[in-house]
Amino acid sequence: MATAGALRLGHASFFLSGHRRRSPPPSFPTGRKVPAPARASAHLHDLFVGVGVGLPCTVMECGDIIYRSTLPRPTGLTLTAPGVALAVAAVSYLWATPGVAPGFFDMFVLAFVERFFRPAIHKDDIVLGKKLGEGAFGVVYKVSLANPKPSIKEGDLVLKKATEYGAVEIWMNERVRRACASSCAYFLYGFLENKSKGKGGDEYWLIWRFEGEDTLADLIQSKEFPYNVEAKILGEVQDLPKGLQRENKIIQTIMRQLLFALDGLHSTGIVHRDIKPQNVIFSEGGNWARTFKIIDLGAATDLRVGINYIPKEFLLDPRYAAPEQYIMSTQTPSAPSAPVATALSPVLWQLNSPDRFDIYSLGLIFLQMVFPSLRSDNSLVQFNRQLKRCNYDLSAWRNLVEPRASPDLRKGFELLDLDGGIGWELLTSMVRYKARQRTSAKAALAHPFFKREGLLGLSIMQNLRLQQYRATQKDYSEAANWIIKFMAKSGTASEGGFTEAQLQELREIKPKKGGSQQRNLLASILRVQRKLIKTLNESMDDLNRRRKSIWWSRWIPREE
Ligand SMILES: Nc1ncnc2c1ncn2[C@@H]1O[C@H](COP(=O)(O)OP(=O)(O)OP(=O)(O)O)[C@@H](O)[C@H]1O
Numbered sequence: 040m041a042t043a044g045a046l047r048l049g050h051a052s053f054f055l056s057g058h059r060r061r062s063p064p065p066s067f068p069t070g071r072k073v074p075a076p077a078r079a080s081a082h083l084h085d086l087f088v089g090v091g092v093g094l095p096c097t098v099m100e101c102g103d104i105i106y107r108s109t110l111p112r113p114t115g116l117t118l119t120a121p122g123v124a125l126a127v128a129a130v131s132y133l134w135a136t137p138g139v140a141p142g143f144f145d146m147f148v149l150a151f152v153e154r155f156f157r158p159a160i161h162k163d164d165i166v167l168g169k170k171l172g173e174g175a176f177g178v179v180y181k182v183s184l185a186n187p188k189p190s191i192k193e194g195d196l197v198l199k200k201a202t203e204y205g206a207v208e209i210w211m212n213e214r215v216r217r218a219c220a221s222s223c224a225y226f227l228y229g230f231l232e233n234k235s236k237g238k239g240g241d242e243y244w245l246i247w248r249f250e251g252e253d254t255l256a257d258l259i260q261s262k263e264f265p266y267n268v269e270a271k272i273l274g275e276v277q278d279l280p281k282g283l284q285r286e287n288k289i290i291q292t293i294m295r296q297l298l299f300a301l302d303g304l305h306s307t308g309i310v311h312r313d314i315k316p317q318n319v320i321f322s323e324g325g326n327w328a329r330t331f332k333i334i335d336l337g338a339a340t341d342l343r344v345g346i347n348y349i350p351k352e353f354l355l356d357p358r359y360a361a362p363e364q365y366i367m368s369t370q371t372p373s374a375p376s377a378p379v380a381t382a383l384s385p386v387l388w389q390l391n392s393p394d395r396f397d398i399y400s401l402g403l404i405f406l407q408m409v410f411p412s413l414r415s416d417n418s419l420v421q422f423n424r425q426l427k428r429c430n431y432d433l434s435a436w437r438n439l440v441e442p443r444a445s446p447d448l449r450k451g452f453e454l455l456d457l458d459g460g461i462g463w464e465l466l467t468s469m470v471r472y473k474a475r476q477r478t479s480a481k482a483a484l485a486h487p488f489f490k491r492e493g494l495l496g497l498s499i500m501q502n503l504r505l506q507q508y509r510a511t512q513k514d515y516s517e518a519a520n521w522i523i524k525f526m527a528k529s530g531t532a533s534e535g536g537f538t539e540a541q542l543q544e545l546r547e548i549k550p551k552k553g554g555s556q557q558r559n560l561l562a563s564i565l566r567v568q569r570k571l572i573k574t575l576n577e578s579m580d581d582l583n584r585r586r587k588s589i590w591w592s593r594w595i596p597r598e599e
Pocket residue numbers: 171172173174175176177178179197199224225247248249250251252254317318320334335336337
């Protein structure tokens with residue numbers, strides 16, 4: 040007992056020692072000299088209290104504890120306005136897309152736990168069926184399990200034997216399954232099959248649930264499109280005569296499903312980079328899951344940790360690729376190491392808007408759904424050339440082709456012009472030259488194109504939402520450029536401001552003594568901005584110089 044008590048006292052003394060000088064024993068008030076006999080008795084007292092610990096109280100400073108009731112009460116956590124602001128800013132940063140905090144949780148908790156519980160599939164479990172496709176980097180088969188496993192829902196499966204990028208694809212699929220399973224085909228398992236020497240390199244085996252027979256590419260090539268999709272996605276054939284309204288509703292539903300799937304991927308920091316009708320599959324699975332899903336994550340990049348940042352750029356499908364080709368600025372050419380990429384990911388995401396690459400591709404799919412004459416490869420390639428000549432301005436393209444449009448093309452424009460042209464507005468906000476000016480998947484989902492109630496045009500609320508949408512879609516970097524240009528243009532002796540040459544000088548030099556306040560302020564801002572970008576780029580380059588291993592592929596199970 041004595042020991043426990045003394046230990047407790049000892050522990051408390053550690054915390055309270057900060058108050059020692061301010062709070063002497065009450066019998067010896069502050070300022071008064073303590074007489075020698077009293078000091079001796081105090082020592083004796085300390086020694087008595089210290090019994091059981093082995094050290095006298097002169098060492099333990101037990102006096103503090105004994106008289107702790109006289110100390111000011113600890114106030115605990117004190118809330119201050121700057122403290123709260125800092126905490127809010129930190130939390131917002133950690134949760135901003137692509138999500139540093141959820142990323143840590145996913146990687147160190149969810150992924151870890153999942154590894155123990157996911158049902159393993161072995162090579163011998165698989166019975167090969169018909170070949171579904173063969174790309175440059177793998178072969179895809181419909182397969183089944185030799186012995187059904189209770190943990191795996193019955194039904195056909197899909198197996199991809201991937202030679203290259205298989206590891207990346209396993210990583211992406213596992214991330215997607217944990218973060219937004221409904222966006223993509225359901226991934227079951229992936230492993231590395233170590234082939235014996237002489238039989239070629241390693242092969243990654245990836246297994247998904249078989250979602251269905253039809254890709255969007257198959258469906259839009261049919262003359263019946265979009266009616267061939269109607270019953271699949273709406274559950275029944277609409278009670279409407281064939282025509283624009285009915286087609287519009289079907290296309291709206293497909294677009295909503297695809298935007299929803301993309302929003303899921305983007306919210307977790309994954310950019311697909313190969314969105315095209317061939318990589319969209321209609322999932323027949325169950326009544327609740329009859330929806331379009333995304334497949335083929337081999338070219339995807341995980342910007343939370345910087346995986347697959349550049350490798351497949353050269354493989355992007357030119358028919359659907361956005362004009363920027365690179366999803367990240369070429370000033371940040373390759374991904375930093377995982378911890379740095381994770382820490383910087385919200386900044387890089389905001390600076391580069393990498394998700395808008397997929398939005399452009401989806402915009403082209405939207406175009407193909409609306410204009411039957413753009414559904415063939417050749418016509419799409421030709422459209423891309425025309426659009427490039429129009430500086431990627433869809434309105435300019437429309438002005439170019441509309442006067443001599445075929446009935447097919449005219450019908451497409453009519454469909455987009457329904458309800459005050461909200462379809463056209465959504466399309467033009469997706470297909471734009473500058474990534475930053477394109478809408479995000481989330482913003483597009485809130486577009487009134489998807490919220491029509493009946494066919495009587497927009498309600499007041501929908502109109503308000505449209506105004507709000509337009510306001511949020513403005514590219515405010517343009518405003519900043521405008522101010523700088525304005526300052527440059529107004530730089531005459533009579534009007535003040537800066538000339539272009541002066542601005543250039545400000546970008547390069549430091550604020551100087553005797554310079555005008557306006558000049559020095561701007562020079563400082565530009566300097567901070569320069570420093571920030573330089574530090575960011577340098578830290579990345581520095582980390583990249585060290586050879587990066589594909590650390591994350593270590594967790595992929597091996598089948599010898
Ligand atoms: N989960 C799935 N359910 C049903 N079919 C699928 C599934 N995954 C893939 N497929 C079919 O397999 C085909 C090839 O798949 P995928 O695009 O992933 O392979 P790939 O080797 O990357 O092909 P490519 O290089 O041509 O893009 C798809 O077009 C689709 O028909």
